[in-house]
Amino acid sequence: MTSQEAWQAARYRQLAERIKVSIDSGALQPGTRLPSVRTLAAQYGVSQTTALNALRTLENQRYAEARPKSGFFVAQASAARHDQAKVIAPLDEQTELHLALVGSECRVRLDLANGSSDLYPLEKMAVLLRKASQAKPAVLGTAVKGTGYPPLKAEIVRRALHHGCNLDPDALLITNGCIEALSLALRATLSAGDAVAVESPCYFVLLHMLQSLGLRVVEVPAGAAGYVDVDRLLALFENRAVNAFVTLANINNPLGKSIPSPAKAVIAASADAHGIVIIEDDIFGDTAFGEQRPFPFLAFSPNALLCSGFSKTLAPGLRIGWVYSRQHSRRLMMLKYTSSMGTSIPPQRAIAEMLCNGGYDAHLRRLRSTLATQIRQLREAVVYSFPVGTQVSEPEGGYVLWVQMPPGALNVRELFIKARTRGIGIAPGHIFATDGRYDHCFRLNAGFGWDQDVAAAIEQLATWCGESLAVDNRALSPNRMLSLGKPATPL
Template sequence: MTSKYRRLARQLQGQIEAGVWQSGDKLPSLRDTVKQSGFSLMTVLNAYQLLESQGWILAQPQSGYRVAPRQHSPANTARPALHAAEAVDINAFIFNVLQAGQRSDCVAFGSAFPDSSLFPQEQLARSLSRVARHLTPDQQLVLPPGCAELRRAIARRYAARGTEVAPEEIVITSGALEALNLSLQVLTRPGDWVVVEAPAFYGALQAIERLQLKALAVPVDVASGLDLGALADALGRYPVKACWLMSHCQNPLGVSLGAESRSRLLALLREHQVPLIEDDVYAELYDGEQAPLPLRALDRDVLHCSSFSKTLATGLRIGWVSAGERAPDIQRLQLMSTLSTSAPMQLALADYLASHHYDRHLHTLRRVLLQRKQRFYKALCQQLPEQVCVHPGGGYFLWLSLPDGMDATRLYHRALSEDITIAPGRMFAAGDQFRHCFRLNVSLPWNSRTEAAIARLAALARELIQGC
């Protein structure tokens, strides 16, 4: 049976397609829709958030929702088939792209991190200064699982979102990537099959290559998320040892799984007894009024990984994994690799979280990121050739696709020669199925420099298409 919020979303989508609501029109408020439809506020909110994730509407801070521009609507492109890779060889290409993106003279649309000027740098500096003044010799090295004060603070944030996680289950790591890598290493041995997404966060592909694992890439749709039918096929045909997935603001597409899909996903994994590594680094950057629950809230066996790199400071390199019964295994592996995460940084972060400034900062950060994404989305829709599709999702990325058969890596090289970086689709798959796509970071401020860069990127895309 179709859930109520999906039925309401389809009804509103039909009205938009029929012209009842046109581009730029303000939709009825959540409360007005509750009165008109008879559905609960939560049902209406979920319907609006689903339409937003599919690119039909845009959230306007303090003023509700409006119909999104349709010049470049998310296309119903054919889903790629399940892709099985006995070997992954992508790290060299990713390394070169990331190195090129380090240039300070570039407009960094290819970056994976939000604009650092949005972070509370002065407040974090004060916390670090306070910690440094009182740092004792026995606090200068904190072995796994990490600083007790920080683990308690993270556990309290889980509790505030309705998820019970004990501090003893949490292992502090050097960013989320270490948490994800350690989790994968605990669950697998060289030669094992691992399910990842297609397109996938490139860090997952690098980890699979490093650990000599085999990748099963399950397609992700720009509108509905992970293809659960393809996942069921993968689990039925291969001896899968682990899944590395993102249920919220999937990188690079930005799509989030709905409640029904989350339940089906977990049921499938339980049926086949396959553990899940949940990459949830964008958990705090949700659109709308309510934070999504992690899959860990529905299944205590999920290894839930996240960090503060996308919300507080990239350079902190503080992440964690809520590993449950596997926490001791994670700790032992960490002790053999990085030994520990910076003790002063852990203590400074615990000090900052105790100040209660974090939630106010997050509220402002989400609002600004949404405003910037909407501004870039509108400009791209206006300036790009009509053959280029812009797929709006959650978070601060936009996923764009050139016509099939084209290679966005060529666009990447042309843009780089003019001091503009993008993240070409080849970074996000072990095969070639996303070569015509690329990801843009739209957390940057809209100013004369970024405006000119968007105009030039659109011109380069037009030249590339016309030259084919």
């Protein structure tokens, strides 16, 4: 492809994305006639070929229907279109590249969803780990058996009572991180070809897990409140369009919101009534900034599976997680046996000791307060530096911010590469969806705190986004040039 052809391709995709947003938002209703090729070309300052390609793209994606001699119309099926489960395509080369780079060495760590080592009590954990190995060196010489270290399980059970969950320790399985817990939960309850509803934007590891298990997906966008559109989700349940809902209901990654308890109760009741499995990844629940830690779905339905762990609160390197389901416990344990046999005991002993006597609660309070400060600093910097039209999330906990430019105003794949060459890591939006709907978004991590390098990186990203927006407005919308340098708005 020549650079001219590549540029044209980027333009018609941007134009198609813009029209899609108007359709998705309801501004363009099903059956509405879309502007003609000539009108689109004039309105957006593109060639007629580019305008036609944009309309054809919408047609291929079933957003638009072509009617002979009449032009293009918003597809009648547009409301239902997103709610059809789709097979997730294998990763394209660019996404693979981005995933390989996210998390690899870089100077300014805005790409991950965890923190610098001073956020965690690592010295203390190192001492506890040493003690755990010294107390019983024989443990290191024997095969790991069972479902986990009983005192750790007892602590998890005790703590879950504070957020509405009454766990049976026999149905609790300790895993190698939350990712293994999630993988076991999916394999225990679903089969290839089943359809799964997920929140959109969706944690990219989850999307790839679903893909590797041959599961189909329905990406349910967030509503105005920043968490999943509940009506849309319930419609999927009622139509039995999905077999499961896999959710990051508490401090969602990347949006940072929690589904409020009353909405969880309604979702859980509907899921139970329609035989739909809820699998929750609650790894960020303990990082919630508010007074009351949000309740998991298990507090509203005994059928929900709950996955969590200590990678976001205590020590990412220890890789200790857990999965709970009374109903599926036997199958989970069998799958664990063929997945990784068991989970190493010394890290479990160290964490159990930290939870019992190590001041875990005081540590959690400090962690939450530090994260809240760091999120506020980063958010203020984005609001101050980024151009008008940028939107930024308002997280209720966790590590990350979601930044959204106007649709079509940013090619985040390019931004990602450009930033990387300057040693700045970001998580590009497109890895959070199975299609191009977040190509104008990215996720930033506040976990590494605020310093001059981060300040300079934010300035640099804001400048690139401003340039990209200015180019976009010149090329696509001569009458709607936005001024730069004014504050970004909340999502």
